[in-house]
C-alpha cells in the first residue's frame with residue numbers, strides 16, 4: 001500500500017499534515033532554522049500578537065515541574081505591525097500554513113488587531129481568549145460563555161476573508177458551554193487547550209516563584225486532562241451535529257500522544273513544550289502517524305471515525 005495522505009483541511013485551509021507548532025513555543029519560526037525541518041510542518045502558530053508591542057513579565061518566566069513547565073512570559077511580542085512588516089514574509093516562504101495567534105486586553109484591542117491581520121497574508125487567525133479583560137476586572141475572556149461569545153463575535157465581524165479558530169482555556173469550569181458559545185459566535189474551528197493556571201513556591205524564600213503568583217502549566221503533565229477536554233468538546237459537537245474541526249493540544253510529546261488526540265476527535269494537533277525538549281518531536285510525529293496509518297491500513301480520517309463527520 002502507498003503511504004496514506006496526511007493532508008487535512010481545517011476551516012478551508014489545507015495543511016500538508018495535521019501537525020502544527022503551538023503558539024509561543026516556536027517564535028516566528030526563525031529560532032528553529034537549524035533544529036527543525038520547518039518546511040515539513042502542517043502549520044505554524046505565531047507567538048501571541050497584540051496591537052502594540054509588549055515587553056512581557058519581569059522576574060521568573062520559566063520554571064520546570066515534574067513532567068511539566070510553568071511559564072509566565074506575559075505575551076511579550078513586537079506587535080502586529082512589526083510582525084506583518086518584518087516577519088510574515090519569511091514565515092510564509094517556509095510553506096506551512098501561517099496561523100496568527102491574536103491576543104488582547106480589551107475587545108476593542110482584539111478587533112483592531114483582527115482588522116490588521118484580515119488584510120494580511122496569514123492563512124488563519126487563532127484567537128487566544130485566555131487573556132485577561134482589563135475592562136472587567138481582569139477575568140479571562142475564555143472562562144465564561146458570555147465574554148467568549150462577545151469577543152469571538154466582534155472579531156468574526158471584521159474578518160472578511162480569514163478563517164477564525166478560537167483557542168480555549170482549560171481553566172473554564174464550563175468548557176463545553178464556552179466552546180458552543182464560540183461556535184455560535186462564528187468560530188470556524190476550535191483549538192484546545194491553552195495552559196492551566198498553576199503555582200510554584202520557592203521553599204528557600206518561602207514565597208511564590210512568579211511575581212504574578214500563578215503561571216501557565218504545559219507539557220506532558222497536562223496531557224490526560226487536555227485529552228479529556230478535547231474528548232468532551234468533540235462529543236458535544238457530535239451530539240449537536242455541529243461540523244467544526246477541533247485542533248487538540250496539551251502535552252503531546254510523541255506519536256502515541258498525537259494518535260490519542262486524533263482518535264479523541266481532533267482533526268489536527270499542536271505540539272508546544274515537547275519541542276523545547278526534543279526539537280525533532282513534530283517531524284517524528286509526522287513520520288510516526290504516517291507509519292501507523294500504513295501499518296494499520298487506515299486513512300487519517302478513520303482515526304476520528306468515532307466522531308463521524310462531526311468536529
Ligand SMILES: Cc1cc2nc3c(=O)[nH]c(=O)nc-3n(C[C@H](O)[C@H](O)[C@H](O)COP(=O)(O)O)c2cc1C
Pocket residue numbers: 022023024025047048069071073075101128167193194195217218219220222249250251252270271272273274
Ligand atoms: C513558553 C510558552 C509560551 C506560550 N505562549 C503562548 C501564546 O503566546 N499564545 C497562546 O495561545 N498560547 C501560548 N502558550 C500555550 C501553548 O501554545 C499551548 O497551548 C500549551 O503550552 C499546551 O501545549 P503543550 O503542553 O504542548 O505545550 C505558550 C506556552 C509556553 C510553554
